[in-house]
Amino acid sequence: MTIDKKQFLFLLGSARTDGNTEELSRQAASSLSDDVKQVWLRLSDHPLPPFEDIRHHETRKYSVTSEHERTVLDATLAATDIVIASPVYWYNVSASIKLYLDHWSAWMRLDGVDFKKRMAGKNLWAITTFSDDDPAGAQPLVDCLRLTAEYMKMHWSGVLLGYGNRPGDVLDHPDSLNHAVAFFEVNGKG
Numbered sequence: 075m076t077i078d079k080k081q082f083l084f085l086l087g088s089a090r091t092d093g094n095t096e097e098l099s100r101q102a103a104s105s106l107s108d109d110v111k112q113v114w115l116r117l118s119d120h121p122l123p124p125f126e127d128i129r130h131h132e133t134r135k136y137s138v139t140s141e142h143e144r145t146v147l148d149a150t151l152a153a154t155d156i157v158i159a160s161p162v163y164w165y166n167v168s169a170s171i172k173l174y175l176d177h178w179s180a181w182m183r184l185d186g187v188d189f190k191k192r193m194a195g196k197n198l199w200a201i202t203t204f205s206d207d208d209p210a211g212a213q214p215l216v217d218c219l220r221l222t223a224e225y226m227k228m229h230w231s232g233v234l235l236g237y238g239n240r241p242g243d244v245l246d247h248p249d250s251l252n253h254a255v256a257f258f259e260v261n262g263k264g
């Protein structure tokens with residue numbers, strides 16, 4: 075399948091609607107050119123079923139078990155660029171993002187999908203906000219996503235870190251906003 079134009083999939087993994095990470099993501103996305111298609115999925119609106127590891131089960135096979143899972147899988151495969159938008163929760167990605175990544179293990183084993191092969195070469199981005207004084211607390215999140223990109227033979231395109239504790243804080247943080255508007259351009263993909 076040939077992809078004629080860039081398509082960014084923004085996966086919103088916050089437990090809060092319109093939170094700081096989403097606000098920062100929207101600021102960054104505003105700098106993308108008009109010919110870049112943007113798809114926004116809030117994982118809380120498309121809840122994935124619990125992940126069960128049946129890789130070594132002799133008689134069971136993975137399958138897509140819900141419309142929500144089908145929507146998320148199809149959007150993932152259609153994207154040229156996947157943007158994980160997750161606040162730092164306990165030094166890592168949110169539970170919904172972690173569950174999404176767990177489902178990649180199942181999707182790699184779906185008959186006829188060739189998930190890992192189709193993911194190779196896509197760009198993986200991260201946008202996150204943190205509330206500590208030290209942004210080093212976001213490093214486990216960054217490492218999780220960077221290593222995921224490497225394993226899947228995707229291009230790790232970087233992370234946009236923003237500061238925000240209470241709702242709306244990121245919009246009052248000039249450094250975060252300045253980095254957001256240049257994020258995709260500076261990393262050469264927008």
